[in-house]
Structures are given as C-alpha cells and as structure tokens.
Amino acid sequence: SPPDSLTEAILSVCDTSNVDEPGVWRFSIRGGGGAGIAGGGVGWTYATGWSFHPLEAITFLFPHFFGFAGQTYWGTVGPNTYSPGVPNSNYFGSPMTQNPMYLGVVVVLLAVAAFALVKKRRWGFPLALGSFALVLSFGRYLPVLYGPLFHLLPFFNKFRAPVMGQVLLLLPAALLAGMGLQALIDRWREAKRPRRSGNPWLVAAGVCAGLLLVTLAGGGAFRSVYGSMVRGIRPELADRQVTVQTPRGPVRDRLADAAAREARTDVERVSGLMTVCLLAIGLAWNRKISWSLAAGVLIAGFLVDLWPIDRRLVSFEAPSSQRELFKPEKVVAYLKKQTGKFRIHPLDDNYPAIYWQRRGIRSNVNPANWLAYFGFESTRGYFGAKPGPYQKLMDASLLDATGPYGAIGVALFSTPQLFDALNVRYIMTVYDLGQVWAEWGRRLGRDAARPLSDYRMEFQFNVDRRVAVRLYRNLNELPRARLAGRYRVIGDLDSTLGEMVHGGWDPHREVLLDRAPGIEPVPGASGGAEIISYEPHRVEVKVDGSLPRLLVLADSYYPSGWKAAVDGVETPILRADGVLRAVALPAGAHRVVFRFHPRWFYTGLFISLVTTAVLVFLAVFRLIRRRSRSPRAAG
Numbered sequence: 001s002p003p004d005s006l007t008e009a010i011l012s013v014c015d016t017s018n019v020d021e022p023g024v025w026r027f028s029i030r031g032g033g034g035a036g037i038a039g040g041g042v043g044w045t046y047a048t049g050w051s052f053h054p055l056e057a058i059t060f061l062f063p064h065f066f067g068f069a070g071q072t073y074w075g076t077v078g079p080n081t082y083s084p085g086v087p088n089s090n091y092f093g094s095p096m097t098q099n100p101m102y103l104g105v106v107v108v109l110l111a112v113a114a115f116a117l118v119k120k121r122r123w124g125f126p127l128a129l130g131s132f133a134l135v136l137s138f139g140r141y142l143p144v145l146y147g148p149l150f151h152l153l154p155f156f157n158k159f160r161a162p163v164m165g166q167v168l169l170l171l172p173a174a175l176l177a178g179m180g181l182q183a184l185i186d187r188w189r190e191a192k193r194p195r196r197s198g199n200p201w202l203v204a205a206g207v208c209a210g211l212l213l214v215t216l217a218g219g220g221a222f223r224s225v226y227g228s229m230v231r232g233i234r235p236e237l238a239d240r241q242v243t244v245q246t247p248r249g250p251v252r253d254r255l256a257d258a259a260a261r262e263a264r265t266d267v268e269r270v271s272g273l274m275t276v277c278l279l280a281i282g283l284a285w286n287r288k289i290s291w292s293l294a295a296g297v298l299i300a301g302f303l304v305d306l307w308p309i310d311r312r313l314v315s316f317e318a319p320s321s322q323r324e325l326f327k328p329e330k331v332v333a334y335l336k337k338q339t340g341k342f343r344i345h346p347l348d349d350n351y352p353a354i355y356w357q358r359r360g361i362r363s364n365v366n367p368a369n370w371l372a373y374f375g376f377e378s379t380r381g382y383f384g385a386k387p388g389p390y391q392k393l394m395d396a397s398l399l400d401a402t403g404p405y406g407a408i409g410v411a412l413f414s415t416p417q418l419f420d421a422l423n424v425r426y427i428m429t430v431y432d433l434g435q436v437w438a439e440w441g442r443r444l445g446r447d448a449a450r451p452l453s454d455y456r457m458e459f460q461f462n463v464d465r466r467v468a469v470r471l472y473r474n475l476n477e478l479p480r481a482r483l484a485g486r487y488r489v490i491g492d493l494d495s496t497l498g499e500m501v502h503g504g505w506d507p508h509r510e511v512l513l514d515r516a517p518g519i520e521p522v523p524g525a526s527g528g529a530e531i532i533s534y535e536p537h538r539v540e541v542k543v544d545g546s547l548p549r550l551l552v553l554a555d556s557y558y559p560s561g562w563k564a565a566v567d568g569v570e571t572p573i574l575r576a577d578g579v580l581r582a583v584a585l586p587a588g589a590h591r592v593v594f595r596f597h598p599r600w601f602y603t604g605l606f607i608s609l610v611t612t613a614v615l616v617f618l619a620v621f622r623l624i625r626r627r628s629r630s631p632r633a634a635g
Helices: 006-011 054-060 105-117 120-141 143-152 162-190 200-217 219-233 255-285 291-313 319-325 330-336 353-358 367-373 388-397 410-414 417-421 433-444 493-502 599-634
Strands: 241-246 249-254 343-346 424-429 455-462 468-474 481-484 487-489 511-513 527-535 538-545 549-553 562-566 569-571 574-576 580-585 588-596
Touching: 054 120, 105 162, 105 255, 105 291, 120 143, 120 162, 162 255, 162 291, 200 219, 200 255, 219 255, 241 255, 249 255, 255 291, 330 455, 330 468, 343 367, 388 493, 410 417, 410 433, 417 424, 417 493, 424 433, 481 527, 481 538, 493 511, 511 549, 538 549, 549 574, 562 580, 580 588
Parallel strands: 343 424, 487 511
Antiparallel strands: 241 249, 424 468, 455 468, 481 549, 511 574, 527 538, 538 588, 549 580, 562 569, 562 588, 574 580
C-alpha cells in the first residue's frame, strides 16, 4: 500500500544498515555494520566524493588555475551533485574546495634543487611519503590503488574526502626545500672560482621570463583556450553566474571568464616570481652575488608569494565584531532565565542569521550551533561525525528538515512525541506555528498528531518590522531524568525507530528497550528523579522510588564511552527509545552516576605517553653518550 505520510515515504528510501553493534566506530555515521574485512563503514560514492583529479596537481604551482575558493572553483573536488539553479549544490565554498594545496614558488624550486643536488638516499623518505599522500588523494580517480585500501584495510572505509590526505604533503615539501637550500649553499662554499660551464638556473630563468612575456601579450588567446578547457571538463558550470571581488568592488560574471582572469594573473605572478628567484640562484651559482643576498631574495619571494594566497583564506575580524556575534540578545536573555535541564528545537535556520544580517554582522557560524555557545542544548546542529543512531532518527522523522519550501515542521506535525522524549521545552522559529500546521494539514490531507494548543507562544522578539522570532513552549515536555514502569523490548534499532516514527509509541506511557532489564520494573509506583549535578563527563541523579523502576536519561546512548553506577556498583546501560539511556533500579532511594570514560581513548593516551617517554629517554641517552665521547676524540 502507498505510504500514508511524507515521513513514511522518506523512511522507505532511507539506508537501514544496522549501526547498533559493539565498538566505538559503530556509533558514528561513518561506522555501521555490514560484512567484509573492514566491517561496514561509509559507501564508496560518499567516501570518494571529494577525490583529487591528477590534472589539478597544477595548482601546486598555479593555485588559481581551477578557480579559487567557493566563488570561481570549477574543479572536480566534490560530490558532483551540481544542479543548475540550485546554489551550493557542488559544495562551492565547502572546506574541501576552499583552497588548493599550494606549495609556493620558492618551495618548489628548492625541492627541485634537492632532487638535482642531494644524494638519492637522503630524499627517499620525503619522496615516498609525498607520493603516498598524492596517490591517496586521487581516490576514485585511481581505483586500482585506492580500491584495495578502501575494501581491505580495516577502518579505512570509515573516512571520506581523500583530498585531505594531501596534508601529508606538507612535511616532505618542507624537508625537500630545506635539503635543496642547504645543498645550494654547500655547492657555493665548495666552489672557489666562478663556474664557467652552462648555468641551468639562468637558462630556467630565461624560460620563465619568456612565459611571462607570452602571457602578458596573449591575454585574449589565453582566455579563449582556458574557456574551452572549462567547457570541456565542466560544461554545466562554464556559464554559471558568480560574484567575484575585484579592486573596484563586487562584479557579476560568468564563471569561465572570472576564473580565466584569476588563472592568467596567477601565471603572470608565478612566472615573474620564478624568474626573479631563478635569477638570484643563478647569479649566486656563478658567484656574482653572495648567497646571503640570494637567500634574502628567496625569503622575500616566499613571503610575497604566499601572503596574497593566505590572505584570501584568512578573514581578519575586529574583536568588536566577534563580541557582537556572541553578544546575548533578547532570545538568549529570556532562555537564561529558565530553570532546569531542557533542549531547544530550532525549527528553521533563519534565526539568528536574520538578526546578524540586519545588524551587519559577518559570520560563518552555523545558526543551529549558535545556541551551544551560550550553553543551551539543541536537537540540531552540525558535527562531522554525528552519532549514527541519532542521525538515523533525524533522517527517518525529518527532524532536521529546514527551509520554507522543504519539510520544515513535518516532524513536529506528525511525531510530536519525539520532542517530548528528547526533553524539548521550546520550539524556536520565525514562522507562525499556526501557518505551519495549516500547510502540512493541506499537504498531507489530515490533522496534526497533536493540537496546536499544546504549544504555547511564550516569547516573541521582533527583529524588525517584518521578521519576528518566536519561542513556543512544549506543554508535554518530559524531564531530562524520569522514572518509567512500562517497557517493550525491540532489539533491532531500525525496528525501534520505525515504531517511534510510525507506530503507537508514547514515551509518556512506555519505554522501548533494546533488551530486557535485569530488574523487572513495576508500573504505577510513586517516586521521582532529580539531577544533582550535570557536567559534560559526569551526571549524577538522585532517585527515590517505592518500587523497582527504570531511570531514563534523555542523553545520547553511547556505551563505548558512558558507564553507569548505582550506589557505587557498575550497572549496564540499556538503549532506551532508540537513542537515549536507561538503567534498571530496585526499589528504594539511590544515587545513579553516569560517567564518560572511553576505554580506547585512555588506552591510546597511555601508549602515547609511554612512547613519548621512551623517545625522550633515547634522545637524552644519545646526547649524553655523544658528549662523553667528545673529550676522548679531542684527546
């Protein structure tokens, strides 16, 4: 039969691989179950979406050759999901397409000098590490090498964005540049007379000077060839309108033309700098100038080369701007007056983005993460390694859907009990909740699961004459720590989420557990639970019950890190309502302590500390031994 709601239609196409298995990695969206040597993980398409095409290696020397940052970038790094008319559908401006791994003119020249002048055994390690980093970054463009790593190497398929492997290029590039500079200085010191044979550095300087002249003279031809290249590789992006910053201010232009101007300027700048640096090396090589002067030219070239590139990626903001960004406004001031533990559900991302815009505050802060700065907990927000079960709950219920033309509010309309169980006290939105109810009633052809009267507008802040942000109080909010007497066991996570989203589950009446508790709770008993202390790594709850009960804590279920103790005795944590925690308690008064103590973290910390101590000991021992031998050698 066809789905009877939008959430059911979405759930039918969701990935339903089991993630609720022992192991730290299985509670992340990049973990998951599944067969194979690597034991699950993300899929090939998702993991390799940000692969580095070998053609883009030219950006090591010409950083703007494939565009730059989110404005003019047209390369292949990204999931290739661009749709005409849909902004940011190719991850323009994302951290993985913000900038190339530009090495710099001076670094490349000195690395070339290292290959030419230094013995092979000395640059073998930097070359091997750099080659590995480069091959790793190719990802799906070199499946013959990346494929075996992805499918066979344990844990390798837990990660995405192969291009980020280029971070490993920084160390070999620096090592090779240092070796090359030292080799040039040594050769200059060894040469007693000016070299009369051909000077390769001056020849290379002449070639770069010729490239500079050709680029300066052939601007039209360069733009034509470059435009054809863009249309041949990414025809869907060539005519895309972009806004670029110029000395005259923002300018609208076609992406191909804007990128061509940047690339041509790049070639001119790099050719000019390379000509000067090669000329300085060549003159010092022939002992026409001192190496001190040549080194000064290289250092100056290094700074002149990298500063304009780095400046585009680093945004300097006045401290006053940051203070304005995180200055408590009226919504925060109101929320700070509230007592007890509670969560907020931002129904949309319009606030505080509109508030910042109206006041001219520049920010790249995720609006859904903004609440965390003030210590407020939210049902939404961005984190690169979200807990897998909670992500599946958001996907199944559309809890994270935002935007006036998307599925905004459908979770609140269809499955309001989710927000009760998650300890949501306030719904924050710039929309009138009555309009949201009317829109979803029209779309789905049925009434809301809960009347609008269950959400009382408690606070309103008028950003301007047209926009206001509202806080609606959830009158059915369940406390952060609560006692329950009825339960059902549903071992499978997907079945649990299905019951929560589409079944008759009511968190006010029962708890869905992953297994039977060791102590059988009794419904209908009196008693209560009070949070005594609440810290990031420790939660203490005081419980008083006349009969055995279940203590449900509306915090993330993560058994690989969280441990529970009842009156000092360690107690198993049960998975409650798909994503929460519960412990079974006997009758009477108890103190329950939840403590975050990830065993693998402390094991790794111990190994790291021991390794560091051993390395320090060996270094000191070698230094003492060398010094003790020095007097003997002198004697």
